[in-house]
Amino acid sequence: MTHGSATLKALRDLSAGAHWALCGASGEFAAGSGAAMRVAPLAFMLDPEVENDRRVVRDVARITHRNEEAYAGAVAVIVAIRARARSSVRDLLDEAAAITPDSAVRDRLLELQTLRKSPAxxxxxxxxxGRVVDTVPLALYVARSNMSLSLETLLAEAAGLGGDTDTIAAIAGQISGAGVDCADLPWPRIQQIAEIAHVERGVNAFTRLLS
Structure with a gap:
């Protein structure tokens, strides 16, 4: 089950009156990356080292993915974004693994942390x-390996890895984007997004919430 079908199931169940905590997909096929791909804004509001904040992350993941691996992947992404936003980041995979709960995702992060091979x-x-144990560690690896590249170049490389390209590129881009100055974003391409005005309204509302 992909993150798209898990979200569709959750929406259908919610519409039918089910409790939000029971709407998410469960079992082996719920170990997808949908939660990890959508939690980026929470990195600016929650600290995964705080118990109550971790509970919020778990609930956000649970809405669509009732699976501990999906939750672990979401935590790893939040930690990586917070680390990348700091100027003194040590190692994205190392920092994420230090806080991510015991899981296959954490094991993969630790395994990749020692490697210096190409993302391909x-x-x-x-x-x-699309399994979270594949997408999240790979996305963090891409972000770590290409910290000196422009965001546009990084996204192109991530998308070129094949597999679940949209998820890998989205997560890698969110992490890397946290450390990019606004002026260095690929604005010509951003302005080509069909509903960019809608996106900008959402971003502006979110930044007002943070201020």
Whole structure:
């Protein structure tokens, strides 16, 4: 089950009157990346090292994915974004693994942390499927390996890895974007987004909420 179908199931169940905590997909096929791909804004509001904040992250993941791996992936992404936003980041995979709960996602982060191979080689050797254990560690690896590249170049490389390209590129881009100056964003391409005005309204509302 992909993150798209898990979200569709949750929306259908909610519409039918089910409790939000019971709407998410469960079991092995719920170990998808939908929660990890959508939690980026929470990185600016929640600290995964605080118990109550972790509970919020778990609930956000649970809405669509009642699976501990999906939750672990969401935590890893939030930690990586917070780390990338700081000027003194040590190692994205190391920092994420230090806070991510015990899981296959954490094990993969630790395994990749010691490697210095190309992202393409990592994708081939470890997988680039839509399973969270593949997408999140790979996305963090891409972000760590390309910290000196422009965001546009990084996204192109992430998308070129194959597999679940939209998820891998989205997560890698969110992490890397946290450390990019606004002036260095690829504005010509951003302005080509069909509903960019709607996106900008959402961003402006969110930044007002933070201020």
């Amino acid at each position: 080689t990592i994708a081939t050797e470890f997988g680039n499927s």
